[in-house]
Amino acid sequence: MAITRKKITVVGAGFTGATTALMLAQKELGDVVLVDIAPLENPTKGKALDMLEATPVMGVDVNIVGTSNYEDTRNSDVVIITAGVARKPGMSRDDLVNTNAGIVKSVCENVKATSPNAYVIILSNPVDAMTYVAYQTLGFPKNRVIGQSGVLDTARYCTFIAQELNVSVEDVRGFVLGGHGDDMVPLVRYSNVAGIPIEKLIPADRIDAIVQRARVGGGEIVNLLGNGSAYYAPAASLVQMTEAVLKDKKRIIPVIAYLEGEYGYDSLFMGVPAILGGDGIEKVIELELTAEEKAALDKSAQSVRNVIQIVTAGQ
Numbered sequence: 525m526a527i528t529r530k531k532i533t534v535v536g537a538g539f540t541g542a543t544t545a546l547m548l549a550q551k552e553l554g555d556v557v558l559v560d561i562a563p564l565e566n567p568t569k570g571k572a573l574d575m576l577e578a579t580p581v582m583g584v585d586v587n588i589v590g591t592s593n594y595e596d597t598r599n600s601d602v603v604i605i606t607a608g609v610a611r612k613p614g615m616s617r618d619d620l621v622n623t624n625a626g627i628v629k630s631v632c633e634n635v636k637a638t639s640p641n642a643y644v645i646i647l648s649n650p651v652d653a654m655t656y657v658a659y660q661t662l663g664f665p666k667n668r669v670i671g672q673s674g675v676l677d678t679a680r681y682c683t684f685i686a687q688e689l690n691v692s693v694e695d696v697r698g699f700v701l702g703g704h705g706d707d708m709v710p711l712v713r714y715s716n717v718a719g720i721p722i723e724k725l726i727p728a729d730r731i732d733a734i735v736q737r738a739r740v741g742g743g744e745i746v747n748l749l750g751n752g753s754a755y756y757a758p759a760a761s762l763v764q765m766t767e768a769v770l771k772d773k774k775r776i777i778p779v780i781a782y783l784e785g786e787y788g789y790d791s792l793f794m795g796v797p798a799i800l801g802g803d804g805i806e807k808v809i810e811l812e813l814t815a816e817e818k819a820a821l822d823k824s825a826q827s828v829r830n831v832i833q834i835v836t837a838g839q
């Protein structure tokens with residue numbers, strides 16, 4: 525009986541790409557192909573071989589290869605795109621738009637040619653706009669083009685809530701909606717600890733401080749690292765999304781989805797809660813929002829539109 529493992533390609537073998545590849549292997553989610561540009565082919569092969577040599581110790585049976593040749597990625601089930609430049613202190617994610625739009629476009633042309641049935645998860649920043657670039661280039665149905673921001677932003681928000689209350693992170697639930705920028709929208713009303721609304725557990729001024737820290741959470745890491753951006757929590761987020769698709773888990777998590785009327789937005793990629801399962805984004809979940817929450821989401825949506833406009837103006 526032939527058992528075929530799932531095939532997962534990770535494009536970009538830098539900090540997030542390499543960390544993601546290792547975490548995917550640790551969870552035995554499938555064989556991993558790590559891709560970077562041709563001048564970095566040997567280091568990419570080296571990283572993949574080093575990870576492969578960890579598999580006997582980790583006790584997992586997966587193959588991991590490094591390459592710059594998309595033929596090696598052919599017929600991947602999931603393709604994760606982390607290719608691109610990362611910001612440095614003093615920069616915003618939006619400052620990366622022109623460089624990364626070119627990179628994401630060229631990567632997606634290769635993905636389209638070699639893995640036409642893949643579910644594609646985009647990380648490269650500014651990620652809402654890069655998910656739009658990927659969608660345009662791939663020409664795949666919208667359920668197969670998925671951006672990562674909300675899992676990470678929510679993870680940061682939940683970390684700070686758990687720290688504040690000194691409780692298990694496992695009991696904290698929350699949602700962060702909107703674009704992956706400083707005006708993202710953590711939804712306090714929909715956040716709870718073991719079912720108890722956080723507003724009953726944490727004073728309002730402390731909640732405000734947690735919301736603000738989550739909004740600029742990426743920048744906090746950028747400033748601490750000094751020469752790059754976060755990669756452990758982003759990689760863990762990508763792995764959770766990949767697992768939801770490959771195991772058809774139908775998890776309700778925030779993803780960057782193509783909106784066609786949901787939340788009152790049309791033709792826009794932005795973070796919203798969705799059911800993520802074997803067919804990618806299976807359903808966008810529309811939460812009822814207060815006027816204040818909707819106004820905050822509108823502001824975030826406008827910021828995303830402004831960046832997408834830079835991309836379309838350059839096309």
Ligand SMILES: NC(=O)C1=CN([C@@H]2O[C@H](COP(=O)(O)OP(=O)(O)OC[C@H]3O[C@@H](n4cnc5c(N)ncnc54)[C@H](O)[C@@H]3O)[C@@H](O)[C@H]2O)C=CC1
Pocket residue numbers: 535536537538539540541559560561564606607608609610611620624627630631646647648649650651672673676704752753754755758
């Ligand atoms: N959406 C999110 O929540 C997050 C987004 N990011 C973004 O992810 C991207 C990657 O971040 P890091 O891994 O830290 O950067 P990094 O610089 O460590 O790695 C990027 C890799 O992409 C490669 N690359 C560049 N052009 C390529 C191409 N055409 N084909 C294949 N590979 C190519 C580079 O050679 C490099 O190895 C950045 O744009 C960063 O801003 C990072 C963390 C979270």
Ligand SMILES: O=C([O-])CC(=O)C(=O)O
Pocket residue numbers: 610611617649676704741742743745746753754758
């Ligand atoms: O902050 C950055 O540039 C990387 C990122 O998107 C994050 O960590 O949230």
